[in-house]
Amino acid sequence: MKVLFAVSECVPFIKSGGLADVAGSLPKELKKMGTDVRVMMPKYGTIPDPYKQKMKKKSEFCVTVGWRKQYCGIEEYTYENITFYFIDNEQYFKRDRLYGYDDDGERFAYFNQAVLESLSQLDFYPDIIHCHDWHTGMIPFLLTSKYQGRERYAGIKTVFTIHNLQFQGIMPRSALKDLFDLDDRHFHIDALEFYGNINFMKGALVAANKITTVSPTYMNEIQTEYYGEKLNGLLAARRNDLSGILNGIDEEVYNPVKDPNLVQPYQSSLFQYKKANKVHIQQQFALEVKDVPLITMITRLTKQKGLELVREVFHDIMMENIQMIVLGTGDSEFEHFFREMEYRYGDKFKAYIGFDESLAHQLYAGADLFLMPSKFEPCGLGQLIALKYGTLPIVRETGGLNDTVHSFDEYTWEGNGFSFSNFNAHDMLYTVRRAVRYYNEKAVWSHLTETAIIMNYSWSKSAIKYLQLYENLVSRSEMYVLQ
Structure with a gap:
C-alpha cells in the first residue's frame, strides 16, 4: 500500500x-x-x-x-x-x-x-x-x-x-x-x-x-x-x-514520563508530578504558590474558540478562588481584553500573548483544569494533550470535544472532565464552578486525574x-x- x-x-x-x-x-x-x-x-x-x-x-x-x-x-x-x-x-x-x-x-x-x-x-x-x-x-x-x-x-x-x-x-x-x-x-x-x-x-x-x-x-x-x-x-x-x-496525539511528543520541557517528568506519583510542575508555573508567572485550582487556556484567540463566553463572565470567574493563565495569539480584540484583565487581576490572572511550545507543555503539565469552550471544534488536540498530562478539560459538547471528554457523573464516578451543551456563557460559568468544587474534594479529584492519564489518546x-x-x-x- x-x-x-x-x-x-x-x-x-x-x-x-x-x-x-x-x-x-x-x-x-x-x-x-x-x-x-x-x-x-x-x-x-x-x-x-x-x-x-x-x-x-x-x-x-x-x-x-x-x-x-x-x-x-x-x-x-x-x-x-x-x-x-x-x-x-x-x-x-x-x-x-x-x-x-x-x-x-x-x-x-x-x-x-x-x-x-x-x-x-x-x-x-x-x-x-x-x-x-x-x-x-x-x-x-x-x-x-x-x-x-x-x-x-x-x-x-x-x-x-x-x-x-x-x-x-x-x-x-x-x-x-x-x-x-x-x-x-x-x-x-x-x-x-x-x-x-x-x-x-x-x-x-x-x-x-x-x-x-x-x-x-x-x-x-x-x-x-x-x-x-x-x-x-x-x-x-x-x-x-x-x-x-x-x-x-503523538505520544512520543506528548509524554509526561519523558517530556524534556517539564521541570519534573512524571516518574512517581501523579500528585507529586503535578505539584512540582504547578509550583514551577506559579513561580514563573509570579502567582502565589498555593493550593487553588489553576485553569489554563492554550488556544488561538478567536471567536471559534468560545472566547466571547469567557469575556462575558470573566469577572465572575475571577471571583472564584482560582488562578488562571491564557497562552495564545489571535484577534486583537481578545489580545487587548486579556492584557487589560491581567492589569486588573494580576494577582491571579496572567496572559502570555504569543506562543511558546515549551511553555505550552509546561502549562499542560502544571495546570489543574483546561478550559476549551469552543463554538465549534472539528476535533481539537488541546483537550487530548491536557488529559494525557492529568489536566481535566472543561469543554462545550461539540465536535471532537463531545467525542473525547465525558462529563463527570457524581453518582457513578464515570467521566474524565466537565462539559456543557449550550453555547451560553452562564452554562460555562456553572461548569467552571462545578469543576472548582470537585477540585476541593480530593478523593474525587485524584480518581479523575488518574483516570484521565491512563487512557489511550494515541493514533x-x-x-x-x-x-x-x-x-x-x-x-x-x-x-x-x-x-
Missing part, C-alpha cells in the same frame, strides 16, 4: 494549527502498520535551516498554472523513517507566513498541480493521494478532469480530510481558467461553482473517492445548516462516502480505521479491473 499525503503544513517543519500535528503523527503510525506513506508539502522559507540543509534535490521541471510556466523543484528528506518531499518555489513559498496573502489562490493552485506533476518525476507511484483541507482540495478534482485519461494517473484513488470546514478556498470564477486552464464546463452546481465563485474544498467534496473528517460528532454536525458552511447539502448527499475518524485505533479505508478503496479498484 503506497499513500502520499498532500498537506500545506506538517510538524516538525512548520505549523500554524492542528493540521500540522496530524500530518506529522498519523504517517508514523501508518508506517508502523506496513504502509509506505510519504508526505508532500511546500518548502516554506520559514522552515528552520537545520532541516533545509539536509534536503536533497530530486528533480527540477516546470508547472503550468493557467498561462504561467513556473519553476518547480522537488527536494527530499527522510525524518523519523518517513520520506518527505518539499515543493520548492521561492516566489510562492519564501515568505514570512504560511497563509493570508492576496495570491493564496494562485499559490495553492500551483501546489495542487505541482503535486500531480511531480508523480512523473519520482520513483514513487501512490495507490492513494490523501489530501487535507482546501489547500489541496483541487487535487481530486483535477485527477478526474484535467488528468483523466493519462495512463500514469488512471489507478490513483483520493481521500480528502476536512480539518476545518470554515476555510474553503473560495476564489473568483476567473480562477477556473486563469489558474487551472479549465473551461466553463466545470462551472456548475455539481462541480466547482459556489455562489458565483469557485471553491477549492468543494472540488474535493465532489471528486474525492472518500471524504473523512476528524471526529464522529463533527461528521454529523457538518451535514446540518448550522455547522455546514453552505456545503451541508453536498456533504449530506455524499454521506455514504463520509467518515468521522477521531484524531489522536493507534484511528490509524487502523484509515488503513481499512485505504484497503477498501484499493481492493475495490482491483476488483473492478479484474471484472
Whole structure:
C-alpha cells in the first residue's frame, strides 16, 4: 500500500494549527502498520535551516498554472523513517507566513498541480493521494478532469480530510481558467461553482473517492445548516462516502514520563508530578504558590474558540478562588481584553500573548483544569494533550470535544472532565464552578486525574480505521479491473 499525503503544513517543519500535528503523527503510525506513506508539502522559507540543509534535490521541471510556466523543484528528506518531499518555489513559498496573502489562490493552485506533476518525476507511484483541507482540495478534482485519461494517473484513488470546514478556498470564477486552464464546463452546481465563485474544498467534496473528517460528532454536525458552511447539502448527499475518524496525539511528543520541557517528568506519583510542575508555573508567572485550582487556556484567540463566553463572565470567574493563565495569539480584540484583565487581576490572572511550545507543555503539565469552550471544534488536540498530562478539560459538547471528554457523573464516578451543551456563557460559568468544587474534594479529584492519564489518546485505533479505508478503496479498484 503506497499513500502520499498532500498537506500545506506538517510538524516538525512548520505549523500554524492542528493540521500540522496530524500530518506529522498519523504517517508514523501508518508506517508502523506496513504502509509506505510519504508526505508532500511546500518548502516554506520559514522552515528552520537545520532541516533545509539536509534536503536533497530530486528533480527540477516546470508547472503550468493557467498561462504561467513556473519553476518547480522537488527536494527530499527522510525524518523519523518517513520520506518527505518539499515543493520548492521561492516566489510562492519564501515568505514570512504560511497563509493570508492576496495570491493564496494562485499559490495553492500551483501546489495542487505541482503535486500531480511531480508523480512523473519520482520513483514513487501512490495507490492513494490523501489530501487535507482546501489547500489541496483541487487535487481530486483535477485527477478526474484535467488528468483523466493519462495512463500514469488512471489507478490513483483520493481521500480528502476536512480539518476545518470554515476555510474553503473560495476564489473568483476567473480562477477556473486563469489558474487551472479549465473551461466553463466545470462551472456548475455539481462541480466547482459556489455562489458565483469557485471553491477549492468543494472540488474535493465532489471528486474525492472518500471524504473523512476528524471526529464522529463533527461528521454529523457538518451535514446540518448550522455547522455546514453552505456545503451541508453536498456533504449530506455524499454521506455514504463520509467518515468521522477521531484524531489522536503523538505520544512520543506528548509524554509526561519523558517530556524534556517539564521541570519534573512524571516518574512517581501523579500528585507529586503535578505539584512540582504547578509550583514551577506559579513561580514563573509570579502567582502565589498555593493550593487553588489553576485553569489554563492554550488556544488561538478567536471567536471559534468560545472566547466571547469567557469575556462575558470573566469577572465572575475571577471571583472564584482560582488562578488562571491564557497562552495564545489571535484577534486583537481578545489580545487587548486579556492584557487589560491581567492589569486588573494580576494577582491571579496572567496572559502570555504569543506562543511558546515549551511553555505550552509546561502549562499542560502544571495546570489543574483546561478550559476549551469552543463554538465549534472539528476535533481539537488541546483537550487530548491536557488529559494525557492529568489536566481535566472543561469543554462545550461539540465536535471532537463531545467525542473525547465525558462529563463527570457524581453518582457513578464515570467521566474524565466537565462539559456543557449550550453555547451560553452562564452554562460555562456553572461548569467552571462545578469543576472548582470537585477540585476541593480530593478523593474525587485524584480518581479523575488518574483516570484521565491512563487512557489511550494515541493514533493507534484511528490509524487502523484509515488503513481499512485505504484497503477498501484499493481492493475495490482491483476488483473492478479484474471484472
